[in-house]
Amino acid sequence: KHAxxxxxxxxxxxxxxxxxxxxxxxxxxxxxxxxxxxxxQMINRGFVSEVHGAISTGKEANVYGAVAYPDLDGPPxxxxxxxxxxxxxxxxxxERYITGEHRFKSGAEKGNSxxxxxxxxxxxxxxxxxxxxxxxxxxxxxxxxLHVLVMELLGDRRGYAYPRLRDAAISSEDSEEVWRSLxxxxxxxxxxxxxxxxxxxxxxxxxxxxxxxxxxxIIDVSQSVEHDHPRSLEFLRMDIKNTGDFFRREGVDIxxxxxxxxxxxx
Ligand code: ADP
Ligand code: MN
Numbered sequence: 445k446h447a448x449x450x451x452x453x454x455x456x457x458x459x460x461x462x463x464x465x466x467x468x469x470x471x472x473x474x475x476x477x478x479x480x481x482x483x484x485q486m487i488n489r490g491f492v493s494e495v496h497g498a499i500s501t502g503k504e505a506n507v508y509g510a511v512a513y514p515d516l517d518g519p520p521x522x523x524x525x526x527x528x529x530x531x532x533x534x535x536x537x538x539e540r541y542i543t544g545e546h547r548f549k550s551g552a553e554k555g556n557s558x559x560x561x562x563x564x565x566x567x568x569x570x571x572x573x574x575x576x577x578x579x580x581x582x583x584x585x586x587x588x589x590l591h592v593l594v595m596e597l598l599g600d601r602r603g604y605a606y607p608r609l610r611d612a613a614i615s616s617e618d619s620e621e622v623w624r625s626l627x628x629x630x631x632x633x634x635x636x637x638x639x640x641x642x643x644x645x646x647x648x649x650x651x652x653x654x655x656x657x658x659x660x661x662i663i664d665v666s667q668s669v670e671h672d673h674p675r676s677l678e679f680l681r682m683d684i685k686n687t688g689d690f691f692r693r694e695g696v697d698i699x700x701x702x703x704x705x706x707x708x709x710x
Contacts, residue, residue: 479527482592490514491587491594492523499605504529504538504564509603510594522597524583524605526568528561528666530591538564541646541667544674561591568666569593571643575662578640580633582662598654598661605654609690612655620695622658627691627698629660634683635708637662642671648683650690681705 475483486492496509510523542563565588572585572595583595599605607613614622630653637643645652645668652664669676684705688698699707 475527476530478590479592482589483525486587486589486592486594492525493520495525496603499524509597509599509605511603519601522599522601522603523586524595524597526565526593526595528565528591528593530557530561538667540675541669541673558591564666565591565593567668568664571641571665571668574641574643575637575665578636580636580641580662581659582665598656598663606656606661607654608651609653609655609660610650614655623691623694623696626655626658626660627696630687630691631699631704631707633660633662634687634704638671638680638708643668644671644673644676644680645683646676646679649686677709680708684708 483492483495487495491512492510493513494511496511498506499509500507505526505528508525508527510525511520512523513520569585569588572582575582576584583598585593585595587594597603597605609626614626616622634645634648637645643665645662645665647664647667648662652662654661654663669679673679681701684701688701688704692698698704
């Protein structure tokens with residue numbers, strides 16, 4: 445329908461001489477044949493039109509910026525594509541999140557990394573859907589195919605992603621009050637996630653929260669567990685501790701972990 449192009453050498457799986465050297469340096473590895481096929485299929489179906497450079501390259505997944513043109517003359521829509529990696533090693537320690545999850549009783553066979561990454565992408569997609577429909581700010585999930593997840597880009601219209609809370613530049617005169625209100629905002633999000641979505645994030649920290657304009661956004665929910673998961677409360681305590689530690693370092697007079705726990709679960 446529309447001129448669809450893939451810009452990154454990455455996606456083409458080719459090396460061009462010195463073009464986009466920086467991009468390639470940060471994207472660290474070339475996408476495999478299967479992933480390129482899935483991206484092409486998504487381009488053909490219009491979920492994305494262009495795939496750009498890597499926003500993030502992690503142990504378990506890479507996140508790429510992308511653009512879709514839903515209407516020929518309309519404005520482009522910024523998207524993010526999370527591609528889970530099929531490396532077995534980094535997924536081994538994630539088993540504890542899956543074990544005891546009634547939604548995923550079968551299919552989580554160890555040793556099958558392709559099934560595993562598909563499962564993680566699926567979990568992230570479903571959790572995002574749940575969190576998004578509960579009115580919590582997070583990327584809207586758009587499309588899922590095997591280990592490739594297309595979602596809304598949390599960023600500006602030019603495609604620049606919002607910073608992680610860890611890197612947020614909050615330096616106004618009232619920064620103390622801003623930090624305090626962000627802390628309160630996060631407590632509300634955690635409570636809503638528990639009470640409405642029935643989920644515990646299980647990897648919540650200043651690295652998995654994005655920040656823009658006094659608003660927090662929750663990301664990275666593939667490991668999030670049901671509230672009745674055998675270890676959900678242990679994970680919740682960990683989330684409370686990690687986020688509390690961060691806000692304390694930012695100078696917020698935080699509540700005790702116990703009080704926060706009761707607020708979230710009561
Ligand atoms: P992981 O930590 O497993 O590598 P994340 O889901 O945390 O994967 O994504 C890695 C980074 O990519 C995030 O810290 C964030 O900076 C960026 N990112 C992820 N999803 C989005 C999104 N929807 N919009 C903007 N940036 C994103
Ligand atoms: Mn993360």
